[in-house]
Amino acid sequence: MSTKSQVLTLLMKQAPTFISGEEMAQELSLSRTAIWKAINELKKEGHQISSSRNKGYRYDSSDILSAEGIKLALAPTTPDLSITILDSSESTMKDAKLAAINGEPDNTLIVADIQEAPKGRFGRPFFSKAGCGIYMSMLLRPNQRFEEMAQYTVIMAVAAARAMDELAHLTTEIKWVNDIYLNGKKIGGILSEAMSDVESGQISNVIIGMGINFSLKQNEFPEELQEKATSIFSDRTPTITRNELIAAIWNQFYRILAQLPAEDFLDEYRQKSFVLGKTVSFSQAGTDYDGTAIAINERGELIVQLSDGSEKVLSSGEISLQSIK
Template identity: 35%
Template structure:
C-alpha cells in the first residue's frame, strides 16, 4: 500500500480529528516531507484536508469522495477485497471478471461513482451518472441452488433498506421482485447474477449488483425514466457514501446466510393489495397482487377471478 493510501486510511478512520505531522510520520514510518507530499496529492484529487499550526492535518467531515480506504474503515469483514473506481463500465462486469481470475474472498466488492454501461434485468440500461448515486457489486459464495437465487435478491433488498435507514434516515419499500421505492418512485435496482455447476445446480458464486439513486442528477433524469425514477435524498442533504457502501455489504452478508425468504422482505413489500401490471409472453395484463409467499413467489388474482402463482416476472405499479 502506498504512503498516500496509508495516510488516507488514517485520516478516514479519524475523520474530523487533527493528527500531527509528527504522529502521522511515525505511524506511516516515513518522513514529515513524505507526509506533506501525500497530503498535497490527496488535495489535488479533491480531498478536503485541513491543516492547522501545532495541530496537524484533519479530513473534513463533509468529505464524500468514494475510496477503498474509507469503505474499509466501516467493513466488518476485513478480509474482503475492495476496489473503488470513479468511473467504470459496470461494477458487476468487473466483479465477475475478478471473481474468475483472482478468486476473491466472500464479501468482496467493487464500487463506483459512475457507470457507463450499468445494467438492469434483461439487459436494460441502468442510468448511473456521476456524483448522483452509489453503484456497487458484491461477491458471494452462497450455499444455495439456482432455484434459490431469489433468496439472494431478497436478502439484498432487505440489506439495502436497513443500510439506507441507518445511514440516511430514510425508509424504503420493496417492489417485488428486485426494486426499491420511495414515494412511488424507483430509487434502487438490484440484479443478481450467478455462475452455477451444471451437474449439481449449485451456485458456484453470485454477484449482486446494486444501483442507488442518492440524488436527482443536476440535469434531471432522462425523459424515458423521468416519470418513475426518484432519489433518496434532496441535494444539499449529505450522507457518507463510503459508510453506506460498507453497511450494505455488512447487512447483505448477515442476511444472505439465513435460509429462505426473510419475513422482513414480505413486510416491506409494497406490491400486495394493489392492482399491478404483469409483463410476459409478449403480453401485458392487469392482476391483483394478494400476498408474497414464504418461498418468495407472488400470489395474484387474474381478471377471471382465478388465483395464480408468479415465480418471477416484470411487474409495474403504474396502471
C-alpha cells in the same frame, strides 16, 4: 497497503481532529516526506484535507469514494471485503464477472463513481451521473446447490432499505422484486446473477449488483424520468457519505446471512412491499394478464390471483410487472 492508503485511513480515523505530520510518521513508520507526498496525492484526488502549521493535518468530510472509507464503516461482524474503487465502469456487473473468471476471492466488492452503460433487469438502461450515485457489484462464492441458495435479491433489497431508512431517516418501499422506492419514485435497483458448475450442480459464483441514486437533484434527471425516479438526497444536502451508506448496506446484508434461517427477512420484505394487494399487469408466455398480488412465497415469488380465481406464480427472473394500480 500503499502509503497513500495508510495515510488516508489514519486521517479518517483521527477526524475531525488534527494529527501532526510527526505523529503520522511515527505511527506509520514512514518519513515526513512520504506523508507529505501522500497528502498531496489525496488532495489531487479531491479529498478535503486541512493543514495547520501548528496542528498538522485534518480530514474534512467529503464524498469521495474510497475503499478506506468503506472499510472504516464496516461492522466487526462483516467479513473483510476486497474492495476496488473505479472512477468509471461500463458495468460493475461485468467487472465482477471478470473478477470471478480471474479467481478473485469471495466477498470482492467493485464500486464505480459512474457507470457508462448501466443496465438493470432485462437490459433496461438507467441514468448515471458522476459523484451522485452508487454503482456496485459484489462477488460471492457460496458453493450451494440451486435449491439451497438464499434469495439474494430479496435479502439485498431488505438490507438496502434498512440501511437507507436508518442512516438517511427515510421510509422506503420495495417494488417486487428488485427496486427500492421513495415517495412513489425509484431510487435504486438490484440485479443478481448466478454462475454454476455443471458437474457438481452447485452455484460457483453469485454476483449482486446495485445502482442507487444518491444525491442527484430532481431537475438533473432526464425529463422523461423526473416523474418516475428520485434520489435519497434530491432536495437536501446529504447528511451521510456514499462510503457510509455502502458499508451500512453490506453490514445489513451479511447480518441477515449470518442469522439465517432464524432471520425472517421475508416478513420485512412483505411489510415494505407496495405491490401486495394491488392490481398488477404482466405478460407470461406471450399472454397478457391482470390480477391481484396476494402473496410473496418463501422463494420470493409473487402470487397473483386472476379474475377467474386461479393463481399465477411469478418468478423474478422471468417476469416484469408492467403496471401496478
